[in-house]
Amino acid sequence: MEEIRVRTILARELDELNDEQRRAATHKGNLVVLAGPGSGKTRTLVARVGCLLETQVAQYRGVAAITYTKHAAREIVDRIRRLGMQPGTRLASSTLHSWCLGHILRPYSQLVGKQSPDSLAIVDDKAKAWMRVLEMSFERAGVMAIPKYEKASFTKARRRLTVGDIGEVRDPMFDAALAFEEIMEERGWIDYDMMISRSLAILKENSEIRSLIASKFPHVVVDEYQDLGPVLHSLVKTLSDDSGVEITAFGDPDQTVMGFTGADPKYLIELAQVFPAIPLKVNYRSGSAIIAASHAVLGEERDHEARPD
Numbered sequence: 001m002e003e004i005r006v007r008t009i010l011a012r013e014l015d016e017l018n019d020e021q022r023r024a025a026t027h028k029g030n031l032v033v034l035a036g037p038g039s040g041k042t043r044t045l046v047a048r049v050g051c052l053l054e055t056q057v058a059q060y061r062g063v064a065a066i067t068y069t070k071h072a073a074r075e076i077v078d079r080i081r082r083l084g085m086q087p088g089t090r091l092a093s094s095t096l097h098s099w100c101l102g103h104i105l106r107p108y109s110q111l112v113g114k115q116s117p118d119s120l121a122i123v124d125d126k127a128k129a130w131m132r133v134l135e136m137s138f139e140r141a142g143v144m145a146i147p148k149y150e151k152a153s154f155t156k157a158r159r160r161l162t163v164g165d166i167g168e169v170r171d172p173m174f175d176a177a178l179a180f181e182e183i184m185e186e187r188g189w190i191d192y193d194m195m196i197s198r199s200l201a202i203l204k205e206n207s208e209i210r211s212l213i214a215s216k217f218p219h220v221v222v223d224e225y226q227d228l229g230p231v232l233h234s235l236v237k238t239l240s241d242d243s244g245v246e247i248t249a250f251g252d253p254d255q256t257v258m259g260f261t262g263a264d265p266k267y268l269i270e271l272a273q274v275f276p277a278i279p280l281k282v283n284y285r286s287g288s289a290i291i292a293a294s295h296a297v298l299g300e301e302r303d304h305e306a307r308p309d
């Protein structure tokens with residue numbers, strides 16, 4: 001393997017990784033890391049972010065690490081510090097909403113003639129006001145269903161509409177989604193899904209903004225890719241195909257927990273077909289009996305290996 005020069009603590013960490021983890025951490029360019037539970041995914045992701053910052057991304061440019069939860073975002077920063085690194089603003093570790101808000105919507109909304117999110121009210125989908133808008137949009141679109149029971153199917157349809165995945169028969173939920181956005185706009189409100197869909201629209205429509213984002217963050221690392229759904233996938237493809245941003249996606253196609261809102265392992269699998277993919281096979285949490293049982297549940301063999309006892 002080509003020798004890479006990194007600071008001592010990171011070099012020691014790389015030495016302790018197994019061969020696949022080390023290959024994933026030091027790989028140059030786009031990459032998919034297929035990592036099951038207990039495979040040292042977070043450890044490998046942090047080592048990769050460290051190597052990117054030290055060896056692949058230029059000094060005044062950064063890495064965006066997009067995670068599923070705020071807790072995971074903080075964990076990455078903590079672990080990077082434990083590797084002796086102080087990346088400051090060169091590492092933007094955050095959830096997808098917060099990355100979109102901080103790096104796309106706040107700096108660029110006004111530039112494209114949209115209201116800045118600071119002047120809009122953020123309405124959480126758990127708020128009564130949000131549910132009221134959903135009820136009004138069902139009425140406006142003539143959807144014959146009880147809104148509070150249809151939140152997941154509404155969200156799924158809304159995300160499909162955002163990426164233009166509308167299929168052959170027009171789903172009435174798409175009309176509800178359009179009505180929903182209209183009402184939110186009339187009231188000067190924004191919710192979390194709108195933060196991402198608006199960011200995607202800004203990136204798709206503005207090559208200069210795309211280039212600016214690409215020069216700040218020439219590498220984007222996404223954790224739990226299988227759970228982040230079609231809009232994230234479209235955002236990643238826009239940055240990668242149209243602006244040359246390099247992508248690392250970590251995920252496990254067997255682990256989608258958010259399918260009811262549009263998450264689908266097919267996006268990760270699609271990426272693994274176009275980018276080099278490295279599976280992390282060793283499971284450090286389970287012995288061979290548990291691995292055999294999980295294969296039985298999945299109904300097919302995977303190449304997971306038990307930890308060396």
Ligand SMILES: Nc1ncnc2c1ncn2[C@@H]1O[C@H](COP(=O)(O)OP(=O)(O)OP(=O)(O)O)[C@@H](O)[C@H]1O
Binds near residue numbers: 036
């Ligand atoms: N190369 C390795 N050698 C020994 N132990 C390891 C190695 N890689 C990871 N581990 C151990 O495996 C456990 C899981 O690691 P980590 O938290 O990074 O993984 P994870 O795959 O993100 O976990 P999960 O998804 O199950 O929460 C930790 O206890 C970690 O120390």
